[in-house]
Amino acid sequence: MDFSLSDEQREIRDWVRTFVRREIMPLEPEVLRRERRGEPGLTHEEHRELRQKAKQAGFWGVLTPQEYGGMGLPAVMAALIEAELGRSFVPFRFGGYADNILFHANEEQKQRYLLPTIAGERISCFAITEPGAGSDAKNIRTSARKDGADWVINGEKTFITGGNEADFAMVFAVTDKDKGAAGGVTCFLVDRDMGWKSEPIDTMGEWGPASLIFDNVRVPEENVLGEVGRGFQLAMQWIGQGRYLLPARALGACERLVEMAIEQSKTRVTFGEPIANRQAIQWMIADSAVEIEALRWLVLHAAWQVDQGMDSRQAQSMAKLYGGVKANEIVDRVLQIHGGMGYTRELPVERWYRELRLLRIYEGTDEIQRRTIARNLIKGHASVRGVLG
């Protein structure tokens, strides 16, 4: 059993580490200042410039296949990269990415949607969630009715990541009410100029999703993604992509936070001694370090299963659940160790505190992950002995 990184893995990881230090972290004070003023932390132009800089060195499309100009890296490498990016709260991501289901587009659709999305010329959003259908996605009510050569979509989507910026949406709508999820849901590629509207939703963090309104939006038949009636399978495939990346990012954040806490505990002196000498502080640091270690291996193990072509759903749910729960406990301790300073907006701790809360909610709540994990065990799809049997 080898837990070490190969030379290439370490070099790519270190490349990202250096990039984050030299290009991303110097932006942190300004990002905090802007957010205190209620402005976006990173402008589109700044994000684009950073992506271009990385692209010049070939860091583009981490998981995008090489035939599409990406790096085509394995999941383990993607997780290691994501953890490095997570060490800064600046919301940077490498460019060259497209949602996995867009690769199911036909050749003509690939030219119009997939390739421009990878190139960063178009922005997509994935629209399935509705006010009455979240984790219970089978309950979606947005409908698409055939009218001549077109489909006419009506309904509302909500909490759509990227919905404010997107110029096209992958919209899931009921095309056959009787069949429901089993053959009655279709995915459409819907350009914004076909008539849908978006409204921003304010949140407690940096995540700024949107509501999308579809009021008799006409979509031509050629914009069906995949097959009519096969949309739900696509949706499940989208949801299953790269869930391990979410706790990977949180892992990086936790590492940085605990480093900050250690530094703080060594410099903050109370009653004549650094608080690092206090058992209460030491236990918080120790527990956090153990949990970070556990999270690291849960994430990498889930990614490894993806690379092995194994059914990784159990491992991904475990990593996502543990990452969400523990990152929130860790950031709470780190804030506590910083005392009053931790609660101020001078330091990024409170920002992470708000940001990491999202991890317990989106892309499957803690409760949904637990449900998945328990069901897999009860039905015998997974064993508490894990993959070693």
Added chain:
Amino acid sequence: MNIVVLVKQVPDTWSERKLTDADHTLDREAADAVLDEINERAVEEALRIKEAQGGEVTVVSMGPDRATDAIRKALSMGADKAVHVSDEALHGSDAVQTARVLAKAIGTVEGYDLILAGNEATDGRAGAVPAMIAELLGLPQLTQARKVSFDGSTVTVERETEEGLTTVQASLPAVVSVTEKINEPRYPSFKGIMAAKKKPVNTVTVADLGIDAGEVGLAGALTTVLEAAPKPPRTAGERVEDDGTGGTKIAEYLVGQKLI
């Protein structure tokens, strides 16, 4: 133009750097090890010269086994090959011994026209090794370069020190050490990283270089560290409220500290 670039693996300036209690040498376990940033700039300059004039870039480094990481980074950036002097006998070598070993190692590279180095490593900070190597090899030394240019077999350097700016010239081959103003180093490319492992690295011992092990290392060093103390913890500092006289107060403080 064939160029030799001297590189060094140093403890990351981002981590806490320490000396060992036993012999006051660098505690290599205490900090992450990285290619010194000033060496990245030296490699960058070498690559730019190569891109303009052709030739080959050879990286030369002295350090323990794990210094291969720093060498690989230079190769990932685009250097062609490397010589790595790795020998336990080197532990604790000082600047003079290091210069002697590196001069010998440079001698294994055939037909070099230029030796590039950083002006000063971020760990030892002696800032003397490039000059010593020039002396040992009988070559002209042009240190503290912020700009380098060539005209035939003449190298011209803008040399920047606290005393000011001077322009110095020499005929090749020569030793040039660069400051951090020389350039902005490139990031290694993804392709470069993947290609680096196929590039030749010649690992040699001191014996391979014809040096007696007794001449190097802590015991034979000309300099000795007698004592070392960790840096004092950071203190809270002094807060200056700006009521219009903030600038003056800061200036007064700095004068009081004899900083200006």
